[in-house]
Amino acid sequence: MRIATYNINGIKARLPRLLEWLEETQPDVACLQEIKTMDEGFPAAEFEKIGYGAIWHGQKSFNGVAILAKGSTPQETKRGLDGEPEDDHSRYLEADVNGVRIASIYLPNGNPLPGPKFDYKLRWMKRLRARAAELWALEIPAVLAGDYNVIPRDNDVFLPAAMASDALMQPESRDAYRRMLGDGWTDAIGSWHPDGGVWTYWDYRTKGWERDAGFRIDHLLLNPLAADRLNNVGVDKEHRGREKASDHTPAWIELGVTDMQP
Numbered sequence: 001m002r003i004a005t006y007n008i009n010g011i012k013a014r015l016p017r018l019l020e021w022l023e024e025t026q027p028d029v030a031c032l033q034e035i036k037t038m039d040e041g042f043p044a045a046e047f048e049k050i051g052y053g054a055i056w057h058g059q060k061s062f063n064g065v066a067i068l069a070k071g072s073t074p075q076e077t078k079r080g081l082d083g084e085p086e087d088d089h090s091r092y093l094e095a096d097v098n099g100v101r102i103a104s105i106y107l108p109n110g111n112p113l114p115g116p117k118f119d120y121k122l123r124w125m126k127r128l129r130a131r132a133a134e135l136w137a138l139e140i141p142a143v144l145a146g147d148y149n150v151i152p153r154d155n156d157v158f159l160p161a162a163m164a165s166d167a168l169m170q171p172e173s174r175d176a177y178r179r180m181l182g183d184g185w186t187d188a189i190g191s192w193h194p195d196g197g198v199w200t201y202w203d204y205r206t207k208g209w210e211r212d213a214g215f216r217i218d219h220l221l222l223n224p225l226a227a228d229r230l231n232n233v234g235v236d237k238e239h240r241g242r243e244k245a246s247d248h249t250p251a252w253i254e255l256g257v258t259d260m261q262p
Helices: 011-025 045-051 116-138 172-183 188-192 237-241
Strands: 002-007 029-031 054-057 067-072 074-081 092-097 098-104 142-146 220-222 230-236 250-253
Touching: 002 092, 002 098, 002 142, 002 220, 011 029, 011 045, 029 142, 045 054, 054 092, 067 098, 092 116, 092 250, 098 116, 116 142, 116 172, 188 220, 188 230, 188 250
Parallel strands: 002 029, 029 098, 098 142
Antiparallel strands: 002 250, 029 067, 054 067, 074 092, 092 098, 142 220, 230 250
């Protein structure tokens, strides 16, 4: 079972690239972030044409998450995180697919800092950890996939000094991420690449792709029931170099999981 995460950076603008990637790589599940469309503008029919069912949680012009499943429709279990009723950002969507609980996550960026955006990021990470604890208690395979906007380690960035003042690399951001790992969640890509050097994002503005000046902020966290079934991980780097591509590229895992639905 291949589960991928992909910050598409505008689903309408990148739809040809997204459909191309789906047809070429055939993931069983694709978690999308930054779809940047209201619910009624989501192109579900385009995915149905190539065999994918979808659920989505949209928002006008920014944010927005979705989950696609090959040959079925994900069974939604939660949208949004508890803890701040006034928070109307579309950043969290969760569903069951073939006996695996999967969440698509678009964690706040947090810049500029210090300030309210960084404070919101840290509160959001605390709320995510609380939800992760609830999923843990269910004792089912679970995968928390998405754009975490956190560079976990110095070897996850092309040049640590270049990002040292950014919210993605602040001690508080990293500490919140490590707390989830300390709870027992496995960073799939990080665990397979302990020496780092694997990027999932290259900035448009600084011509990061042309210089291969990237970093890793797209992660798939697995609870033990999922981590025990982990067979492979990867990053579809080549897709970042295509015309009108997202500034992110897909990252994925493969689990040795059969359909466990009753």
